[in-house]
Amino acid sequence: NMAVCDQRVALDYYRLSADRRLLFGGACHYSGRDPKDIAAYMRPKMLEVFPQLSGVQIDYQWGGMIGIGANRLPQIGRLHDQPNVYYAQAYSGHGVNATHLAGKLLAEAISGQHSGGFDLFAKVPHITFPGGKHLRSPLLALGMLWHRLKELV
Numbered sequence: 001n002m003a004v005c006d007q008r009v010a011l012d013y014y015r016l017s018a019d020r021r022l023l024f025g026g027a028c029h030y031s032g033r034d035p036k037d038i039a040a041y042m043r044p045k046m047l048e049v050f051p052q053l054s055g056v057q058i059d060y061q062w063g064g065m066i067g068i069g070a071n072r073l074p075q076i077g078r079l080h081d082q083p084n085v086y087y088a089q090a091y092s093g094h095g096v097n098a099t100h101l102a103g104k105l106l107a108e109a110i111s112g113q114h115s116g117g118f119d120l121f122a123k124v125p126h127i128t129f130p131g132g133k134h135l136r137s138p139l140l141a142l143g144m145l146w147h148r149l150k151e152l153v
Contacts (some may be wrong), residue, residue, distance in 0.1 A: 003097040009147040012045055013096045022046075022053075025096065027063065034063030068092045068140065070127040076102050077122035078109070086110060 005013035005026075012026035024046045027038060035041035038061040047054055069075050069090035079085040086109065088102035101117075109118040131139040 003100070005094060005097060008151050009144060010151075011093055012049065013094070014046075014049070015096055021059070022050075023096065024049075026093070037061075038063050066091070066093050066095070068129075070129045071124070073124055074098045074102055074121065075124070075126055076105055076118060 001016065003013065003015035005011050010026065012024070014022060014024040017023055024042060026045060027035060027041055039058040042061070043058065067075075067090040069092060072092045073090075074088065074092075074094075075090040076088045078087070086106050088099070088106055091098045091102075105115075105118040105121065108115055129136050129140060131137075
């Protein structure tokens with residue numbers, strides 16, 4: 001009953017849902033495009049971790065953009081000019097794990113029962129990834145490809 005991920009740049013993650021189904025993810029391309037067949041793309045990755053699932057049908061598949069902060073830390077805090085507006089974002093592919101923590105910290109902060117974790121995250125500066133509007137995404141994809149290639153060697 002825990003969310004698990006590996007430590008690779010292009011990480012895989014998984015956990016059991018409430019109805020005991022396996023949620024398995026990790027198709028991070030950093031290109032902004034999902035594979036045409038997400039299930040076919042994910043099956044070999046899933047079978048590498050769980051070979052005993054070779055005959056199991058994949059019932060659902062989905063994709064979408066992920067938020068990545070330049071320092072790869074979740075961004076949790078409140079807007080300075082609107083202190084009643086809270087946010088939690090940029091899980092860098094670790095949303096299956098980190099959203100539970102973020103939800104807890106937000107609930108504590110909103111209810112006034114701070115444990116200190118919210119304030120700790122709120123103090124982390126948010127660095128803008130270089131490249132501006134047009135080069136940010138290609139530079140990010142290039143950087144992630146570089147780190148991915150280093151993992152393979």
